[in-house]
Amino acid sequence: MKIKFSRPKSLIDVETHYCAGCGHGILNILTAKVVDELGIRDKTIGVAPVGCAVLAYKYWNFDVCEAAHGRALAVATGIKRCHPDKVIFTYQGDGDLASIGMAETVHAANRGEKITCVFVNNACYGMTGGQMAPTTIVGQKTTTTPLGRSPESGEGWPIKMAELLSGLKGVSYSVRTAVFNPQKVMQTYQYIKKAFINQIEGKGFSLVEVLSPCPAAWRKTPLDSMKWIEDEMVKYFPLGVIKRE
């Protein structure tokens, strides 16, 4: 009998610290699987953000650097410029990438850094207990928007990072995807793989924005969380390829 699915070699066999129904588990695995399939484990260097995924080096069996909150793409720039032959990717959440690290994100993308960025958009700050993120959708209740996010009250609109970055010349690939069903998970895998191949081929900055569940902060069951992405998040954050060069 042929084994179709197994733990990727780039993933360490340890117990997860993520909450039940969290999307990070899926995305940690997908990333490791891409690294395996491309045969680049010994030349991949990941950059972990501040947020729930900070402990990613517990799971990934390749070199990983931790970065301060928002600074992943600056750290990745430093590594990539020193090791242009290595494959460098960042794995960042929405607060990290689109709020405190917005400057680092926009400028790394604008410089066309040959880096792959996996952007996990769960519409809230998960690790700190579910506060408003730059991607929190209008009306969404969080601990800091108890009445629901209201642009009229000065809380701003959710930022569409994949679209925003696609306007920059340095960006060669920008897509948005989600993990609310198995088909979408496989689609996400293909997008991440493509974003890694882009880098290996020497193309510019590649972004994969993934709509991902945070049941704990959303105060929803894992299943309801998946449904909420499909029904609510996708309405504001359309899926698909936004830019491909």
Place this chain on the structure above:
Amino acid sequence: MQKTNKKKLMSGNEAIAEAGISAGCRFYAGYPITPQNELIAYMAQNMVKRGGVFIQAESEIAAINMVLGAAAAGVRAMTSSSGPGVSLKQEGISYLAGCELPALIVNVMRAGPGLGDISSSQSDYFQATRGGGHGDYFTPVLAPWSVEEAVKLVMLGFDIADYYRNPVLILADAIIGQMMEPVGNFDKSQFRKKKESKNWALTGAKGRPANSIKSLYLKEGVLEQHNKKLKKKWDKIRKNEQRFFVSDIADVDYLIVAYGSQARISLEAIKMLRKNNIKVGLFRPISLWPFPGKGLRKIAEKVKKILVVEQSLGQMVEDVKLNLPNKEVYFLGRAGGGVPSAGEIIKYINNKLI
């Protein structure tokens, strides 16, 4: 025929940059700010030619984090700025210390607080010598008093950084950054020759277990162990890396303690005072952290009174007093771009000390 002199006229800023490249620095990221702009310009003109990486970052914060990435990649890396920019870099410096990464950070001090102005100052002493960012850590701080010494200290600084796996600060004032002097020796072999292996660096996990660079320790008690390990390192630095310079201390009644450009101005005053048979000597800390207390205590034994002179309202003077609780310690300082002149120092000694 006149012999050719190999010395070149260079500003402190340019010489610091050249010293970095000569010391094997192959990554520089920075952001423009006066009075260190000649440094970033020199790097832009020379780093790539010499096989290194130069990036004008979008901010000081990005610059220090790029340096962190380069250091994690095992490359000698540096950045430079002045007070307002160095404040922004504190986050990254704390992470460098926490992650035990070597890097060189140059602060060409200007007057503050806030935006202040671009004139010379020594008012970042506290920030530099007390860690500066969050958490329990120290960074060795080296303060040059000439362009030539700036070159030496950059080279030494990189060696200290690599040896201890810790960020090192060069604390220059605007006078040192801006002034030009003949400088010639960029031979790095004058320093520690032992090359530290960087087997911890992120280079791809080829034929070895995966490496990770981190400063997060969530499990109970683990961070405390990490802190204890770091403390051992800093105790070792305290013991081994105290540096100072003395002048005119063979027969001395009064001792001036000053660093950087202010030590030079003080030496000018000492020369003039000595002409009038007033026995004044100079103690100049080269390492501000670790503060060279051992050397100071020994020399201070035979001295009547101490005068600390700074381009600040009194920062290093606290370290002097900590080391000399039983001595009369006087202070002469100016802030906001004011530089105590040789004339002012002479007047102060004549009026207050004698």
Place this chain on the structure above:
Amino acid sequence: MSKQILVSGFGGQGILSLGKILAKAAIVEDKNATWFPSYGAEVRGGTAHCFVKISKEPIASPFVEYPDIGIILNQPSLDKYRKQFKKRCFLILNSDLIGSDSVNKGIKKISLPLNKMALECGSLKVTNIIALGILVLFNPEIIKKDSVIKVLKETYRDKEILKQNLDALEKAKSLDIKI
């Protein structure tokens, strides 16, 4: 003892480069030198100054309080530093831009239309070099003319510009200057 030189004028008059040429010439003569500029926002049109110290001994402070030589190319600079010029100071003034040039007694003062002389050499840009020519003519013990020529040759590769500068350096020689 170190020789202390103050150079001051408008930004764009070659104040800082005059100082640098002096310091480089000191290297040619195997002497120590320091050069300290005004820096920052003071560019063309603003006032600029620099301090140069030259000595066979190590130089302590790079600051000049009471200059041995003052090269002053405009009125505001003279007004700013007038009190710091003491006895035995040697002062070179640009009479084209300095109307009232009264200074303390006992100062050796040379006042010449440096702008006009520079134009005669072909460019206003060499005003500073004419002043430098006067300095080396009367103070060879500080810096020799040959050392300056060597630095100029290293600095200017363009033959025409070099010639202008060398002419400017010699310009004062042809005049019958009385101190």
